[in-house]
Amino acid sequence: MRVDVVTIFPEYLAALDVSLIGKARRDGLLDIRIHDLREHTVDRHRTVDDTPYGGGAGMVMKPEPWALALEGIAVAGAEAAAPTAPQGARPVLLVPTPSGTLFQQAVAQELSTADHLVVACGRYEGIDERLFEWAGEHFDVRLVSLGDYVLNGGEVAALAMIEAIGRLVPGVVGNPESLVEESHSDGLLEYPVYTKPSSWRGREVPEVLLSGDHGRVAAWRHDQQLERTRARRPDLLPGDKTAPPLA
C-alpha cells in the first residue's frame, strides 16, 4: 500500500519510522511518503491560510496549495500505483476532521485494502470546503473523525489512523493470529490478559488460565469479553441494550 501524507508539520509524522510501521516501510510493505504543504505554495511568504469569509475567529487553509500538492501526488501516484491496481481505482483521500464520520475498526479494515491512501492533515479552522469538492473528481474523499474532541491539527489523528489501517495490511503484523482476537475485531472488547509470575504481590492469575483446559479457557475469555463490554461499552452490544446485569 502506498500512503502519502500532506502536512505543514512533516516532523510530526516521524513516528511512522518507528516500530512495526517503520519496519513495514523498510520491508517495502508500506510505501509511506510525507509531503510539506508549504512546498506547494506559490508566494514568497509560502502562505497556506487566510481569514475566513463571513468573519469569525481563526484562519482557514487556502485551497490552491492543497490542490497543487494533491495533483502532484495523484498524477505521480497514477504512474507509480501498484501495477496490479485496477485501472481507474481512485486513491482514497482520508481527511481527519472533527466534522467527519466516526473512524472505527470496520473503516480501518476497509481502507487497509486500498492501493493508495492520501492523508490530508488540516490545521487552523479547517480547509476551504471547495478543496473537498474539487478533490471528489480525483479521489474517493473520506472525511473521518477520530472521536468527539478537537485537536489542533490532523497529524495526531493521521498517525492513529495510519497505524490502525497499516497494521491490517498483510505481512505488517508478524502473526496474523494476533489480529483475530482483538478488541472490536469481533465486536466485543478484549478479555483481560495475564503473564508470569502466576502470583504477583499477593494477586493470583485466574485458576482457569492455568488449567490447560482450552475449552474452559475459551469459554471464560468469551464471558469476560461480554462482561467487560456490558460494563464499559453497552452500545456495542446487539439487540436490547438494557440486558439485566450479570448475576
Ligand SMILES: COc1cccc(COC(=O)c2cn[nH]c2)c1
Ligand atoms: C480538516 O480540518 C480540521 C480542522 C480542525 C482540526 C482538524 C484536526 O482533526 C481533529 O481535530 C480531529 C479529528 N478527529 N477528531 C478530531 C482538522
